Amino acid sequence: MGKQITFNTIDVAIPLGISFFTFKLIHYLVDSYHGKQLPGSYGQFLLFMFFFPILPSGPIERWQNFVQQAKDFHCFKWEYIFDGASRILIGLFKKLVLADTLAIYSDKLHVIGFGSTVYWIAAYSYA
Known part of the structure; x- marks a missing residue:
């Protein structure tokens, strides 16, 4: 070898x-x-x-x-903090409440295998 x-x-x-x-x-x-x-x-x-x-x-x-x-950029402003925090909270709400809830149903929709309408709903809810 x-x-x-x-x-x-x-x-x-x-x-x-x-x-x-x-x-x-x-x-x-x-x-x-x-x-x-x-x-x-x-x-x-x-x-x-x-x-x-x-x-x-x-x-x-x-x-x-x-x-x-x-x-x-001259100085720090509290409104920047509030604006950023509100955007983070809105994004967190969308992720935790909307996306995680829809993910439960979208995982099951493709297994059922109905028509194209169900697949469109599954694709939208998954996205």
Whole structure:
């Protein structure tokens, strides 16, 4: 028989989303190099790089848009907390009351196998 090849795992922690940070940094550096933007302060740069709510939203945020919004934000307002909390509570109600209740019935509808109307109801209630 031939030699058995073994691979040792490297004990290195690789952060998730490293490509996201890399692309954001490249965007910042290229725009700074070409003079399309004025570099911000160190704090603004760190806020731009590590602002996590942008991660799941899709395309990479442009520095120009981000720094303008950061400059426009002047102070904390309680109405922001109440607005966010009300949205969270409405979403929680929809999930716990509506979605979980309909999920019980939608799981059973596809087994019954009536007509297309029942399948449409099952698809809508499942979604």
